[in-house]
Amino acid sequence: MNKIAIYVIVAIYALYWSTESIAKGVYLEPEVFIAQTFDNNPPKPDKLWITKKLKTAIYNILGHDLGVIRLRYWDDKIKRAWILEEIGRDRPITVGLVVKDKKIEQVNVLIFRESRGWEIKYPFFTDQYKQASLIINNELDRKIDGISGATLSVKALTKLARLALYLDTQVSNK
């Protein structure tokens, strides 16, 4: 009986630690994401200045300032790639987003630093953003199904999807 109890405890601990170890970390280096997006021939990054007008719209999307006054993006005249960050609960999540024809083509969670909510990295979740575009008030044109236990990470990713689409529109209008 005692042996069974010990096995159960060891199994629970092993499961806990293995879950922790796959939760945090660098899933895809940002430079690899850019290289993959542009078939190993990435364009030189362009820059977008965060003007007063953009600042207000960004605040409305994120609920806070972006924290920088200049952003880089990659544009090969067919699609644009953005690397953006947003805090889930306590720490920033780094996400790579590709926008083509004002629609999201790809979303990749690159670096996840939170202890919970890492399930947002899986394609079953990120695929929901594919072909999403902006409607009125810079909202997405669709409802994103959440993941139980990852509410804040889901919210962060949705904000970044909206932000990437908004920034992309600003670049197109330049």
Next chain:
Amino acid sequence: MLLIFKKWHKKIGVIIALFVIFMVVSGIVLNHSQQLNLNTRYIQLKSLLDLYQINPATAPIGFLAEDVWAIQVGERVYFNKREVVNEVKKLIGIVSIDDIYTFAFDGQLTLFTKEGETIEHLTGAEGVPAGMKEIGHDDQGNVVIKAAHGYYHVNLDALDWKEYDYLDANWSRASSIPEQLNNTLLNQYRGRGLTIERVLLDIHSGRIVGQWGVYFVDIVAMLILILACTGVWMWWLQK
């Protein structure tokens, strides 16, 4: 039998009542810690900060460019007295060109205005070389970087990176931090090292007083279990 259960049920109930109230209240508060901003509000009480040993693992290290200090205290980096970056492993140096201050750390460059406003963060995706060891500047106003696989110079506006076998530069070197600034930053570091959520969580679990606190909370939990069992048992006997 029923009388014995009643007697012990009452005794245990009275003994643990205060603890149960505290556990319930702290549990509810912890459940809403984000809405209450407990994870972003910090304890300033010196005795608690001492108890948790909130101090940087190593002495602060600082780099000076013109009149701006880039200082690493623990895992945080400060622009003069303002915390600007967190979770930094190693600050490499600072370079000032045309009133733009570039901090180098952990394979990243972060550019600031003279007022300390963040201009942008540059990483490997923007071409920052891997294994950055030193940062400096040449006489033409280019940033120069010594990295694991060679030397690079770059115009940070255009992001034109050029690789060389060797480059000479005015390298950023660690300087002695003025005592007053050093102490101010150490106090700031301590003041942002311990959240209310963390302390509440440790009180809730008993960890605030170490392993014995955890055992104590375990005992209280067992007593609550006994209360539940004796309650159900008495109800059963009276049926």
